[in-house]
Amino acid sequence: MKKNRILSTVAIGAVLALGLTACGSDPTKASGGSSSQIVVGSASFGESEILAEIYAGALKAKGFNASTHLDIGQREAYLGALSDGTISLFPEYSGNLLAYYDKTSTASAPADVLTALKKVLPATIVALDPSTAEDKDSYNVTAATAAQYGLSSIGDLAKVPNLKLAANPEFKIRSYGIPGLGSVYGVKNVAFTAINDSGGAATLKTLTSGQVNVADIYSTTPSITANHLVTLDDPKHLIAAQNVLPIIRKDHDSAAVDAVINAVSAKLTTAALLQLNTAFYGADKPSAASVAQAWLKANGFA
Missing domain, CATH: 3.40.190.120 (Osmoprotection protein (prox); domain 2)
Incomplete structure:
Protein backbone atom coordinates (compact mmCIF):
# COMPACT_ATOMS: atom_id res chain seq x y z
CA MET A 1 0.00 0.00 0.00
CA LYS A 2 2.97 2.22 -0.53
CA LYS A 3 2.84 5.26 -2.65
CA ASN A 4 4.62 7.80 -4.74
CA ARG A 5 6.27 10.44 -2.63
CA ILE A 6 5.94 14.20 -3.12
CA LEU A 7 9.29 15.98 -3.22
CA SER A 8 9.89 18.86 -0.86
CA THR A 9 12.80 21.06 0.16
CA VAL A 10 11.82 21.48 3.78
CA ALA A 11 14.60 20.33 6.13
CA ILE A 12 14.05 17.84 8.93
CA GLY A 13 12.68 19.49 12.08
CA ALA A 14 14.67 18.79 15.22
CA VAL A 15 12.77 17.04 17.96
CA LEU A 16 13.79 17.85 21.53
CA ALA A 17 15.60 14.89 23.00
CA LEU A 18 14.96 13.39 26.38
CA GLY A 19 18.34 12.90 27.97
CA LEU A 20 19.38 9.32 28.51
CA THR A 21 21.00 9.03 31.92
CA ALA A 22 22.76 6.07 33.39
CA CYS A 23 22.89 4.87 36.96
CA GLY A 24 25.36 2.03 37.31
CA SER A 25 25.13 -0.45 34.45
CA ASP A 26 23.07 0.41 31.38
CA PRO A 27 20.50 -2.35 30.68
CA THR A 28 20.36 -1.33 27.02
CA LYS A 29 24.10 -1.79 26.51
CA ALA A 30 25.34 -4.91 24.76
CA SER A 31 27.52 -6.71 27.29
CA GLY A 32 31.04 -6.48 25.86
CA GLY A 33 29.54 -5.95 22.43
CA SER A 34 27.34 -8.52 20.72
CA SER A 35 28.95 -11.27 18.65
CA SER A 36 25.61 -12.10 17.04
CA GLN A 37 24.98 -9.75 14.16
CA ILE A 38 21.59 -8.09 13.96
CA VAL A 39 20.68 -7.33 10.35
CA VAL A 40 17.89 -4.80 9.97
CA GLY A 41 15.95 -5.08 6.72
CA SER A 42 13.84 -2.60 4.78
CA ALA A 43 11.29 -2.61 2.00
CA SER A 44 11.80 -0.76 -1.28
CA PHE A 45 10.84 2.78 -0.30
CA GLY A 46 12.51 5.63 1.54
CA GLU A 47 10.57 5.63 4.78
CA SER A 48 11.29 1.95 5.40
CA GLU A 49 14.98 2.49 4.68
CA ILE A 50 15.14 5.41 7.11
CA LEU A 51 13.47 3.36 9.85
CA ALA A 52 15.88 0.48 9.27
CA GLU A 53 18.83 2.86 9.56
CA ILE A 54 17.36 4.31 12.76
CA TYR A 55 17.03 0.86 14.34
CA ALA A 56 20.54 -0.15 13.28
CA GLY A 57 22.05 3.16 14.38
CA ALA A 58 20.43 2.98 17.81
CA LEU A 59 21.69 -0.57 18.29
CA LYS A 60 25.23 0.32 17.17
CA ALA A 61 25.30 3.20 19.64
CA LYS A 62 24.67 0.67 22.41
CA GLY A 63 27.45 -1.65 21.28
CA PHE A 64 25.49 -4.14 19.20
CA ASN A 65 26.88 -5.60 15.99
CA ALA A 66 24.16 -4.20 13.73
CA SER A 67 23.94 -3.63 9.98
CA THR A 68 21.27 -3.00 7.36
CA HIS A 69 20.00 -4.91 4.33
CA LEU A 70 17.93 -2.36 2.43
CA ASP A 71 15.55 -2.46 -0.54
CA ILE A 72 14.55 -6.11 -0.14
CA GLY A 73 11.21 -5.77 -1.90
CA GLN A 74 7.59 -6.30 -1.00
CA ARG A 75 6.12 -8.05 2.05
CA GLU A 76 6.46 -11.60 0.73
CA ALA A 77 10.16 -11.00 0.06
CA TYR A 78 11.14 -9.40 3.35
CA LEU A 79 9.07 -11.75 5.50
CA GLY A 80 10.81 -14.57 3.66
CA ALA A 81 14.16 -12.99 4.49
CA LEU A 82 13.11 -12.72 8.13
CA SER A 83 12.01 -16.34 8.11
CA ASP A 84 15.22 -17.74 6.60
CA GLY A 85 17.50 -15.62 8.77
CA THR A 86 18.82 -13.28 6.08
CA ILE A 87 17.59 -10.42 8.27
CA SER A 88 16.84 -10.26 12.00
CA LEU A 89 14.73 -7.13 12.50
CA PHE A 90 12.27 -5.19 10.37
CA PRO A 91 10.10 -2.02 10.64
CA GLU A 92 6.57 -3.13 9.77
CA TYR A 93 3.10 -1.54 9.74
CA SER A 94 0.66 -3.18 12.12
CA GLY A 95 -2.55 -3.14 10.08
CA ASN A 96 -0.98 -4.30 6.84
CA LEU A 97 0.90 -7.09 8.61
CA LEU A 98 -2.31 -8.26 10.28
CA ALA A 99 -4.10 -8.26 6.92
CA TYR A 100 -1.27 -10.38 5.48
CA TYR A 101 -1.65 -13.08 8.12
CA ASP A 102 -5.41 -12.77 8.66
CA LYS A 103 -7.37 -11.45 5.71
CA THR A 104 -10.66 -11.77 7.62
CA SER A 105 -9.71 -9.60 10.60
CA THR A 106 -11.89 -6.56 11.24
CA ALA A 107 -9.65 -5.08 13.94
CA SER A 108 -9.17 -1.36 13.40
CA ALA A 109 -8.14 0.47 16.60
CA PRO A 110 -4.41 0.32 17.40
CA ALA A 111 -4.71 -1.91 20.48
CA ASP A 112 -7.15 -4.25 18.75
CA VAL A 113 -4.89 -4.60 15.72
CA LEU A 114 -1.89 -5.40 17.90
CA THR A 115 -3.81 -7.97 19.96
CA ALA A 116 -5.10 -9.69 16.83
CA LEU A 117 -1.68 -9.59 15.19
CA LYS A 118 0.10 -11.25 18.10
CA LYS A 119 -2.33 -14.17 17.80
CA VAL A 120 -1.42 -14.87 14.18
CA LEU A 121 2.29 -14.05 14.01
CA PRO A 122 4.52 -17.08 13.39
CA ALA A 123 6.12 -18.42 16.57
CA THR A 124 9.54 -17.45 15.21
CA ILE A 125 8.66 -13.73 15.05
CA VAL A 126 8.25 -11.37 18.00
CA ALA A 127 6.46 -8.02 17.83
CA LEU A 128 8.13 -5.34 19.94
CA ASP A 129 6.44 -2.16 21.17
CA PRO A 130 4.58 -0.25 18.45
CA SER A 131 5.21 3.44 17.96
CA THR A 132 2.42 5.98 17.70
CA ALA A 133 3.76 6.81 14.23
CA GLU A 134 1.42 5.74 11.45
CA ASP A 135 1.72 5.82 7.68
CA LYS A 136 -1.72 5.20 6.24
CA ASP A 137 -4.55 6.59 4.15
CA SER A 138 -5.84 9.87 5.53
CA LEU A 232 -8.95 15.07 9.52
CA ASP A 233 -9.09 13.03 12.73
CA ASP A 234 -10.57 9.54 12.58
CA PRO A 235 -12.01 8.94 16.08
CA LYS A 236 -14.06 5.93 14.97
CA HIS A 237 -11.07 4.20 13.35
CA LEU A 238 -12.57 3.99 9.88
CA ILE A 239 -9.02 3.48 8.63
CA ALA A 240 -7.27 0.58 10.34
CA ALA A 241 -4.24 1.37 12.48
CA GLN A 242 -0.90 1.25 10.68
CA ASN A 243 1.50 1.83 13.55
CA VAL A 244 5.19 1.41 12.80
CA LEU A 245 5.94 -1.89 14.51
CA PRO A 246 9.38 -3.49 14.90
CA ILE A 247 9.33 -7.25 14.39
CA ILE A 248 12.32 -9.44 15.22
CA ARG A 249 13.35 -13.06 14.88
CA LYS A 250 12.86 -14.81 18.20
CA ASP A 251 16.41 -16.16 18.16
CA HIS A 252 17.78 -12.59 18.00
CA ASP A 253 15.40 -11.15 20.57
CA SER A 254 16.67 -10.19 24.02
CA ALA A 255 15.81 -7.78 26.82
CA ALA A 256 18.75 -5.57 25.82
CA VAL A 257 17.70 -5.37 22.16
CA ASP A 258 14.09 -4.79 23.15
CA ALA A 259 15.07 -1.91 25.43
CA VAL A 260 16.88 -0.10 22.61
CA ILE A 261 14.24 -0.58 19.93
CA ASN A 262 11.32 0.09 22.27
CA ALA A 263 12.98 3.36 23.31
CA VAL A 264 13.14 4.33 19.63
CA SER A 265 9.47 3.44 19.17
CA ALA A 266 8.56 5.62 22.15
CA LYS A 267 10.02 8.64 20.34
CA LEU A 268 8.63 7.98 16.85
CA THR A 269 5.48 9.90 15.94
CA THR A 270 3.58 10.48 12.72
CA ALA A 271 4.88 14.06 12.71
CA ALA A 272 8.44 12.76 13.06
CA LEU A 273 7.95 10.36 10.14
CA LEU A 274 6.64 13.20 8.03
CA GLN A 275 9.71 15.29 8.89
CA LEU A 276 12.02 12.40 8.07
CA ASN A 277 10.36 11.90 4.69
CA THR A 278 10.46 15.62 3.98
CA ALA A 279 14.20 15.66 4.59
CA PHE A 280 14.83 12.50 2.55
CA TYR A 281 12.92 13.73 -0.49
CA GLY A 282 14.26 17.28 -0.25
CA ALA A 283 16.46 19.11 -2.72
CA ASP A 284 19.69 17.94 -1.08
CA LYS A 285 18.67 14.28 -1.53
CA PRO A 286 20.47 12.98 1.57
CA SER A 287 20.93 9.26 2.16
CA ALA A 288 18.57 7.34 4.42
CA ALA A 289 21.51 6.79 6.76
CA SER A 290 22.25 10.50 7.14
CA VAL A 291 18.58 11.36 7.73
CA ALA A 292 18.39 8.60 10.34
CA GLN A 293 21.59 9.75 12.03
CA ALA A 294 20.26 13.30 12.35
CA TRP A 295 17.12 11.98 14.05
CA LEU A 296 19.13 9.71 16.35
CA LYS A 297 21.32 12.63 17.46
CA ALA A 298 18.34 14.94 17.97
CA ASN A 299 16.63 12.37 20.14
CA GLY A 300 19.54 11.27 22.30
CA PHE A 301 20.31 7.92 20.68
CA ALA A 302 23.70 8.79 19.21
Missing part, protein backbone atom coordinates in the same frame (compact mmCIF):
# COMPACT_ATOMS: atom_id res chain seq x y z
CA TYR A 139 -8.56 12.35 4.63
CA ASN A 140 -7.11 15.79 3.91
CA VAL A 141 -8.62 19.20 3.20
CA THR A 142 -7.10 22.60 2.56
CA ALA A 143 -6.75 24.97 5.50
CA ALA A 144 -9.27 27.28 3.84
CA THR A 145 -11.87 24.52 3.54
CA ALA A 146 -11.29 23.46 7.14
CA ALA A 147 -11.80 27.03 8.34
CA GLN A 148 -14.84 27.64 6.14
CA TYR A 149 -16.79 24.62 7.39
CA GLY A 150 -15.21 24.05 10.80
CA LEU A 151 -13.67 20.71 9.87
CA SER A 152 -11.47 18.75 12.27
CA SER A 153 -12.65 15.14 11.95
CA ILE A 154 -13.94 12.94 9.15
CA GLY A 155 -17.51 13.14 10.41
CA ASP A 156 -17.43 16.91 9.96
CA LEU A 157 -17.44 16.37 6.19
CA ALA A 158 -21.21 16.04 6.50
CA LYS A 159 -21.22 19.84 6.84
CA VAL A 160 -19.80 20.31 3.35
CA PRO A 161 -22.43 20.76 0.61
CA ASN A 162 -21.76 19.00 -2.70
CA LEU A 163 -18.85 17.07 -1.21
CA LYS A 164 -16.26 15.99 -3.77
CA LEU A 165 -13.48 13.53 -2.96
CA ALA A 166 -10.37 12.47 -4.89
CA ALA A 167 -8.54 9.19 -4.31
CA ASN A 168 -7.27 6.05 -6.00
CA PRO A 169 -9.97 4.15 -7.95
CA GLU A 170 -10.29 1.38 -5.33
CA PHE A 171 -11.27 3.97 -2.71
CA LYS A 172 -14.77 3.87 -4.16
CA ILE A 173 -15.33 0.32 -2.93
CA ARG A 174 -12.90 -0.09 -0.01
CA SER A 175 -14.38 -0.19 3.49
CA TYR A 176 -12.24 2.78 4.58
CA GLY A 177 -13.35 4.79 1.53
CA ILE A 178 -16.74 5.85 0.21
CA PRO A 179 -18.68 2.93 1.81
CA GLY A 180 -17.20 3.63 5.25
CA LEU A 181 -17.83 7.34 4.99
CA GLY A 182 -21.52 6.52 4.86
CA SER A 183 -21.76 3.55 7.23
CA VAL A 184 -19.35 4.77 9.92
CA TYR A 185 -19.66 8.55 9.76
CA GLY A 186 -22.97 9.11 7.98
CA VAL A 187 -21.34 11.12 5.20
CA LYS A 188 -23.26 10.27 2.04
CA ASN A 189 -23.85 11.52 -1.50
CA VAL A 190 -20.16 11.98 -2.18
CA ALA A 191 -19.04 12.81 -5.72
CA PHE A 192 -15.95 10.69 -6.38
CA THR A 193 -12.99 11.55 -8.62
CA ALA A 194 -10.66 8.63 -9.30
CA ILE A 195 -6.98 9.58 -9.66
CA ASN A 196 -4.56 6.68 -9.80
CA ASP A 197 -1.47 8.27 -8.23
CA SER A 198 -1.80 7.24 -4.56
CA GLY A 199 -2.20 10.77 -3.28
CA GLY A 200 0.52 12.14 -5.53
CA ALA A 201 0.91 15.31 -7.56
CA ALA A 202 -2.30 15.00 -9.58
CA THR A 203 -4.40 14.37 -6.47
CA LEU A 204 -2.75 17.28 -4.69
CA LYS A 205 -3.38 19.66 -7.60
CA THR A 206 -7.02 18.59 -7.79
CA LEU A 207 -7.43 19.36 -4.09
CA THR A 208 -5.52 22.64 -3.89
CA SER A 209 -7.18 23.99 -7.05
CA GLY A 210 -10.62 23.48 -5.50
CA GLN A 211 -11.83 20.82 -7.92
CA VAL A 212 -12.52 18.58 -4.91
CA ASN A 213 -13.04 19.32 -1.21
CA VAL A 214 -11.15 16.37 0.26
CA ALA A 215 -8.46 13.93 -0.87
CA ASP A 216 -6.93 10.69 0.33
CA ILE A 217 -3.20 11.23 0.89
CA TYR A 218 -0.88 9.00 2.89
CA SER A 219 -0.34 10.47 6.34
CA THR A 220 3.45 10.92 6.13
CA THR A 221 3.56 12.49 2.66
CA PRO A 222 5.61 15.74 2.69
CA SER A 223 3.02 17.58 0.58
CA ILE A 224 0.70 17.67 3.60
CA THR A 225 2.91 20.09 5.50
CA ALA A 226 4.30 21.81 2.41
CA ASN A 227 0.76 22.81 1.41
CA HIS A 228 -0.57 23.36 4.94
CA LEU A 229 -3.23 20.70 4.51
CA VAL A 230 -5.42 19.65 7.42
CA THR A 231 -5.55 15.92 8.07
Whole structure:
Protein backbone atom coordinates (compact mmCIF):
# COMPACT_ATOMS: atom_id res chain seq x y z
CA MET A 1 0.00 0.00 0.00
CA LYS A 2 2.97 2.22 -0.53
CA LYS A 3 2.84 5.26 -2.65
CA ASN A 4 4.62 7.80 -4.74
CA ARG A 5 6.27 10.44 -2.63
CA ILE A 6 5.94 14.20 -3.12
CA LEU A 7 9.29 15.98 -3.22
CA SER A 8 9.89 18.86 -0.86
CA THR A 9 12.80 21.06 0.16
CA VAL A 10 11.82 21.48 3.78
CA ALA A 11 14.60 20.33 6.13
CA ILE A 12 14.05 17.84 8.93
CA GLY A 13 12.68 19.49 12.08
CA ALA A 14 14.67 18.79 15.22
CA VAL A 15 12.77 17.04 17.96
CA LEU A 16 13.79 17.85 21.53
CA ALA A 17 15.60 14.89 23.00
CA LEU A 18 14.96 13.39 26.38
CA GLY A 19 18.34 12.90 27.97
CA LEU A 20 19.38 9.32 28.51
CA THR A 21 21.00 9.03 31.92
CA ALA A 22 22.76 6.07 33.39
CA CYS A 23 22.89 4.87 36.96
CA GLY A 24 25.36 2.03 37.31
CA SER A 25 25.13 -0.45 34.45
CA ASP A 26 23.07 0.41 31.38
CA PRO A 27 20.50 -2.35 30.68
CA THR A 28 20.36 -1.33 27.02
CA LYS A 29 24.10 -1.79 26.51
CA ALA A 30 25.34 -4.91 24.76
CA SER A 31 27.52 -6.71 27.29
CA GLY A 32 31.04 -6.48 25.86
CA GLY A 33 29.54 -5.95 22.43
CA SER A 34 27.34 -8.52 20.72
CA SER A 35 28.95 -11.27 18.65
CA SER A 36 25.61 -12.10 17.04
CA GLN A 37 24.98 -9.75 14.16
CA ILE A 38 21.59 -8.09 13.96
CA VAL A 39 20.68 -7.33 10.35
CA VAL A 40 17.89 -4.80 9.97
CA GLY A 41 15.95 -5.08 6.72
CA SER A 42 13.84 -2.60 4.78
CA ALA A 43 11.29 -2.61 2.00
CA SER A 44 11.80 -0.76 -1.28
CA PHE A 45 10.84 2.78 -0.30
CA GLY A 46 12.51 5.63 1.54
CA GLU A 47 10.57 5.63 4.78
CA SER A 48 11.29 1.95 5.40
CA GLU A 49 14.98 2.49 4.68
CA ILE A 50 15.14 5.41 7.11
CA LEU A 51 13.47 3.36 9.85
CA ALA A 52 15.88 0.48 9.27
CA GLU A 53 18.83 2.86 9.56
CA ILE A 54 17.36 4.31 12.76
CA TYR A 55 17.03 0.86 14.34
CA ALA A 56 20.54 -0.15 13.28
CA GLY A 57 22.05 3.16 14.38
CA ALA A 58 20.43 2.98 17.81
CA LEU A 59 21.69 -0.57 18.29
CA LYS A 60 25.23 0.32 17.17
CA ALA A 61 25.30 3.20 19.64
CA LYS A 62 24.67 0.67 22.41
CA GLY A 63 27.45 -1.65 21.28
CA PHE A 64 25.49 -4.14 19.20
CA ASN A 65 26.88 -5.60 15.99
CA ALA A 66 24.16 -4.20 13.73
CA SER A 67 23.94 -3.63 9.98
CA THR A 68 21.27 -3.00 7.36
CA HIS A 69 20.00 -4.91 4.33
CA LEU A 70 17.93 -2.36 2.43
CA ASP A 71 15.55 -2.46 -0.54
CA ILE A 72 14.55 -6.11 -0.14
CA GLY A 73 11.21 -5.77 -1.90
CA GLN A 74 7.59 -6.30 -1.00
CA ARG A 75 6.12 -8.05 2.05
CA GLU A 76 6.46 -11.60 0.73
CA ALA A 77 10.16 -11.00 0.06
CA TYR A 78 11.14 -9.40 3.35
CA LEU A 79 9.07 -11.75 5.50
CA GLY A 80 10.81 -14.57 3.66
CA ALA A 81 14.16 -12.99 4.49
CA LEU A 82 13.11 -12.72 8.13
CA SER A 83 12.01 -16.34 8.11
CA ASP A 84 15.22 -17.74 6.60
CA GLY A 85 17.50 -15.62 8.77
CA THR A 86 18.82 -13.28 6.08
CA ILE A 87 17.59 -10.42 8.27
CA SER A 88 16.84 -10.26 12.00
CA LEU A 89 14.73 -7.13 12.50
CA PHE A 90 12.27 -5.19 10.37
CA PRO A 91 10.10 -2.02 10.64
CA GLU A 92 6.57 -3.13 9.77
CA TYR A 93 3.10 -1.54 9.74
CA SER A 94 0.66 -3.18 12.12
CA GLY A 95 -2.55 -3.14 10.08
CA ASN A 96 -0.98 -4.30 6.84
CA LEU A 97 0.90 -7.09 8.61
CA LEU A 98 -2.31 -8.26 10.28
CA ALA A 99 -4.10 -8.26 6.92
CA TYR A 100 -1.27 -10.38 5.48
CA TYR A 101 -1.65 -13.08 8.12
CA ASP A 102 -5.41 -12.77 8.66
CA LYS A 103 -7.37 -11.45 5.71
CA THR A 104 -10.66 -11.77 7.62
CA SER A 105 -9.71 -9.60 10.60
CA THR A 106 -11.89 -6.56 11.24
CA ALA A 107 -9.65 -5.08 13.94
CA SER A 108 -9.17 -1.36 13.40
CA ALA A 109 -8.14 0.47 16.60
CA PRO A 110 -4.41 0.32 17.40
CA ALA A 111 -4.71 -1.91 20.48
CA ASP A 112 -7.15 -4.25 18.75
CA VAL A 113 -4.89 -4.60 15.72
CA LEU A 114 -1.89 -5.40 17.90
CA THR A 115 -3.81 -7.97 19.96
CA ALA A 116 -5.10 -9.69 16.83
CA LEU A 117 -1.68 -9.59 15.19
CA LYS A 118 0.10 -11.25 18.10
CA LYS A 119 -2.33 -14.17 17.80
CA VAL A 120 -1.42 -14.87 14.18
CA LEU A 121 2.29 -14.05 14.01
CA PRO A 122 4.52 -17.08 13.39
CA ALA A 123 6.12 -18.42 16.57
CA THR A 124 9.54 -17.45 15.21
CA ILE A 125 8.66 -13.73 15.05
CA VAL A 126 8.25 -11.37 18.00
CA ALA A 127 6.46 -8.02 17.83
CA LEU A 128 8.13 -5.34 19.94
CA ASP A 129 6.44 -2.16 21.17
CA PRO A 130 4.58 -0.25 18.45
CA SER A 131 5.21 3.44 17.96
CA THR A 132 2.42 5.98 17.70
CA ALA A 133 3.76 6.81 14.23
CA GLU A 134 1.42 5.74 11.45
CA ASP A 135 1.72 5.82 7.68
CA LYS A 136 -1.72 5.20 6.24
CA ASP A 137 -4.55 6.59 4.15
CA SER A 138 -5.84 9.87 5.53
CA TYR A 139 -8.56 12.35 4.63
CA ASN A 140 -7.11 15.79 3.91
CA VAL A 141 -8.62 19.20 3.20
CA THR A 142 -7.10 22.60 2.56
CA ALA A 143 -6.75 24.97 5.50
CA ALA A 144 -9.27 27.28 3.84
CA THR A 145 -11.87 24.52 3.54
CA ALA A 146 -11.29 23.46 7.14
CA ALA A 147 -11.80 27.03 8.34
CA GLN A 148 -14.84 27.64 6.14
CA TYR A 149 -16.79 24.62 7.39
CA GLY A 150 -15.21 24.05 10.80
CA LEU A 151 -13.67 20.71 9.87
CA SER A 152 -11.47 18.75 12.27
CA SER A 153 -12.65 15.14 11.95
CA ILE A 154 -13.94 12.94 9.15
CA GLY A 155 -17.51 13.14 10.41
CA ASP A 156 -17.43 16.91 9.96
CA LEU A 157 -17.44 16.37 6.19
CA ALA A 158 -21.21 16.04 6.50
CA LYS A 159 -21.22 19.84 6.84
CA VAL A 160 -19.80 20.31 3.35
CA PRO A 161 -22.43 20.76 0.61
CA ASN A 162 -21.76 19.00 -2.70
CA LEU A 163 -18.85 17.07 -1.21
CA LYS A 164 -16.26 15.99 -3.77
CA LEU A 165 -13.48 13.53 -2.96
CA ALA A 166 -10.37 12.47 -4.89
CA ALA A 167 -8.54 9.19 -4.31
CA ASN A 168 -7.27 6.05 -6.00
CA PRO A 169 -9.97 4.15 -7.95
CA GLU A 170 -10.29 1.38 -5.33
CA PHE A 171 -11.27 3.97 -2.71
CA LYS A 172 -14.77 3.87 -4.16
CA ILE A 173 -15.33 0.32 -2.93
CA ARG A 174 -12.90 -0.09 -0.01
CA SER A 175 -14.38 -0.19 3.49
CA TYR A 176 -12.24 2.78 4.58
CA GLY A 177 -13.35 4.79 1.53
CA ILE A 178 -16.74 5.85 0.21
CA PRO A 179 -18.68 2.93 1.81
CA GLY A 180 -17.20 3.63 5.25
CA LEU A 181 -17.83 7.34 4.99
CA GLY A 182 -21.52 6.52 4.86
CA SER A 183 -21.76 3.55 7.23
CA VAL A 184 -19.35 4.77 9.92
CA TYR A 185 -19.66 8.55 9.76
CA GLY A 186 -22.97 9.11 7.98
CA VAL A 187 -21.34 11.12 5.20
CA LYS A 188 -23.26 10.27 2.04
CA ASN A 189 -23.85 11.52 -1.50
CA VAL A 190 -20.16 11.98 -2.18
CA ALA A 191 -19.04 12.81 -5.72
CA PHE A 192 -15.95 10.69 -6.38
CA THR A 193 -12.99 11.55 -8.62
CA ALA A 194 -10.66 8.63 -9.30
CA ILE A 195 -6.98 9.58 -9.66
CA ASN A 196 -4.56 6.68 -9.80
CA ASP A 197 -1.47 8.27 -8.23
CA SER A 198 -1.80 7.24 -4.56
CA GLY A 199 -2.20 10.77 -3.28
CA GLY A 200 0.52 12.14 -5.53
CA ALA A 201 0.91 15.31 -7.56
CA ALA A 202 -2.30 15.00 -9.58
CA THR A 203 -4.40 14.37 -6.47
CA LEU A 204 -2.75 17.28 -4.69
CA LYS A 205 -3.38 19.66 -7.60
CA THR A 206 -7.02 18.59 -7.79
CA LEU A 207 -7.43 19.36 -4.09
CA THR A 208 -5.52 22.64 -3.89
CA SER A 209 -7.18 23.99 -7.05
CA GLY A 210 -10.62 23.48 -5.50
CA GLN A 211 -11.83 20.82 -7.92
CA VAL A 212 -12.52 18.58 -4.91
CA ASN A 213 -13.04 19.32 -1.21
CA VAL A 214 -11.15 16.37 0.26
CA ALA A 215 -8.46 13.93 -0.87
CA ASP A 216 -6.93 10.69 0.33
CA ILE A 217 -3.20 11.23 0.89
CA TYR A 218 -0.88 9.00 2.89
CA SER A 219 -0.34 10.47 6.34
CA THR A 220 3.45 10.92 6.13
CA THR A 221 3.56 12.49 2.66
CA PRO A 222 5.61 15.74 2.69
CA SER A 223 3.02 17.58 0.58
CA ILE A 224 0.70 17.67 3.60
CA THR A 225 2.91 20.09 5.50
CA ALA A 226 4.30 21.81 2.41
CA ASN A 227 0.76 22.81 1.41
CA HIS A 228 -0.57 23.36 4.94
CA LEU A 229 -3.23 20.70 4.51
CA VAL A 230 -5.42 19.65 7.42
CA THR A 231 -5.55 15.92 8.07
CA LEU A 232 -8.95 15.07 9.52
CA ASP A 233 -9.09 13.03 12.73
CA ASP A 234 -10.57 9.54 12.58
CA PRO A 235 -12.01 8.94 16.08
CA LYS A 236 -14.06 5.93 14.97
CA HIS A 237 -11.07 4.20 13.35
CA LEU A 238 -12.57 3.99 9.88
CA ILE A 239 -9.02 3.48 8.63
CA ALA A 240 -7.27 0.58 10.34
CA ALA A 241 -4.24 1.37 12.48
CA GLN A 242 -0.90 1.25 10.68
CA ASN A 243 1.50 1.83 13.55
CA VAL A 244 5.19 1.41 12.80
CA LEU A 245 5.94 -1.89 14.51
CA PRO A 246 9.38 -3.49 14.90
CA ILE A 247 9.33 -7.25 14.39
CA ILE A 248 12.32 -9.44 15.22
CA ARG A 249 13.35 -13.06 14.88
CA LYS A 250 12.86 -14.81 18.20
CA ASP A 251 16.41 -16.16 18.16
CA HIS A 252 17.78 -12.59 18.00
CA ASP A 253 15.40 -11.15 20.57
CA SER A 254 16.67 -10.19 24.02
CA ALA A 255 15.81 -7.78 26.82
CA ALA A 256 18.75 -5.57 25.82
CA VAL A 257 17.70 -5.37 22.16
CA ASP A 258 14.09 -4.79 23.15
CA ALA A 259 15.07 -1.91 25.43
CA VAL A 260 16.88 -0.10 22.61
CA ILE A 261 14.24 -0.58 19.93
CA ASN A 262 11.32 0.09 22.27
CA ALA A 263 12.98 3.36 23.31
CA VAL A 264 13.14 4.33 19.63
CA SER A 265 9.47 3.44 19.17
CA ALA A 266 8.56 5.62 22.15
CA LYS A 267 10.02 8.64 20.34
CA LEU A 268 8.63 7.98 16.85
CA THR A 269 5.48 9.90 15.94
CA THR A 270 3.58 10.48 12.72
CA ALA A 271 4.88 14.06 12.71
CA ALA A 272 8.44 12.76 13.06
CA LEU A 273 7.95 10.36 10.14
CA LEU A 274 6.64 13.20 8.03
CA GLN A 275 9.71 15.29 8.89
CA LEU A 276 12.02 12.40 8.07
CA ASN A 277 10.36 11.90 4.69
CA THR A 278 10.46 15.62 3.98
CA ALA A 279 14.20 15.66 4.59
CA PHE A 280 14.83 12.50 2.55
CA TYR A 281 12.92 13.73 -0.49
CA GLY A 282 14.26 17.28 -0.25
CA ALA A 283 16.46 19.11 -2.72
CA ASP A 284 19.69 17.94 -1.08
CA LYS A 285 18.67 14.28 -1.53
CA PRO A 286 20.47 12.98 1.57
CA SER A 287 20.93 9.26 2.16
CA ALA A 288 18.57 7.34 4.42
CA ALA A 289 21.51 6.79 6.76
CA SER A 290 22.25 10.50 7.14
CA VAL A 291 18.58 11.36 7.73
CA ALA A 292 18.39 8.60 10.34
CA GLN A 293 21.59 9.75 12.03
CA ALA A 294 20.26 13.30 12.35
CA TRP A 295 17.12 11.98 14.05
CA LEU A 296 19.13 9.71 16.35
CA LYS A 297 21.32 12.63 17.46
CA ALA A 298 18.34 14.94 17.97
CA ASN A 299 16.63 12.37 20.14
CA GLY A 300 19.54 11.27 22.30
CA PHE A 301 20.31 7.92 20.68
CA ALA A 302 23.70 8.79 19.21
